[in-house]
Amino acid sequence: MTLKCVSCGSCGFPMEKPEDFALGDPSQPYCRYCTDRAGALLPYEDVLETNARHYVETQGVNPEAAKAMAAALLASMPAWRDRPHA
């Protein structure tokens, strides 16, 4: 049985160390990659772009396909699931 760590409410990134969280603060719901310097959640398009790039860089996925896969994952995240047309 593994212990489930907190994951970012925007992208699902597992946050274990304080520096993984926005502002280095473990009470924040989002990770440092999904937030700006003030700890505010970045716009959807920026988060989508960052996540899609991850697929491209690590596995050479086609950029458009990477965007579609990232959008499919973000659609279930608390930060974006109520967003019209995910």
Added chain:
Amino acid sequence: MRQASRKEQKDATQRRLVEVGLDFFAARGFANSNTADFAKAAGVSHGAVFLHFPTREALVLRVLDVFGDRLSAALKAAMQGEASFEGVLRAHLGVLRDYEPFYARLVQEGPLLPIRARSLLFIINASVSHRLKLVAEAEAAAGAMRKFAPHLLFNTWLALLHYYLANRDVFAPGESVLSAKGDELVAHFLDLVRKEAEKP
């Protein structure tokens, strides 16, 4: 009070259905299984399945999410202390071996699954690829390994594993193909990527 305990009961049933789902889909696959058989395996009525999951896809996605969380946590824990390229390969292999029946189904049926399920597998693999890239760069800098584009290095390793997983019934009938062939695959891959001078 009554309400809370009913909710707890519902949550417990849902968790149990997910656990059954992990074994059920590993054994039966996603495309060729139905909710009536799933209900039988879980020991509940067919209608009860839909009380917890409105559609078959919702059930499949929930099971995949739980599997993804576990696989991802196990990979992270296994790779954390590995500083060598071989160590990361073996850690990756070891975790996939632990989760082999379900993971092999994902490999076999991945392209037929909803895009969210496929993206889950790719995002998990992204973390392995990233880890492999870091140790590969360090070993290449030390002159022990040839240099590769990170995505090609990872995809080549994954292609090897996935080929054996997709055909596990003929490579290792009745047993874990990664247990039976794992050492051979690691040795072969290391032989491909190591510089001539480093090869034994």
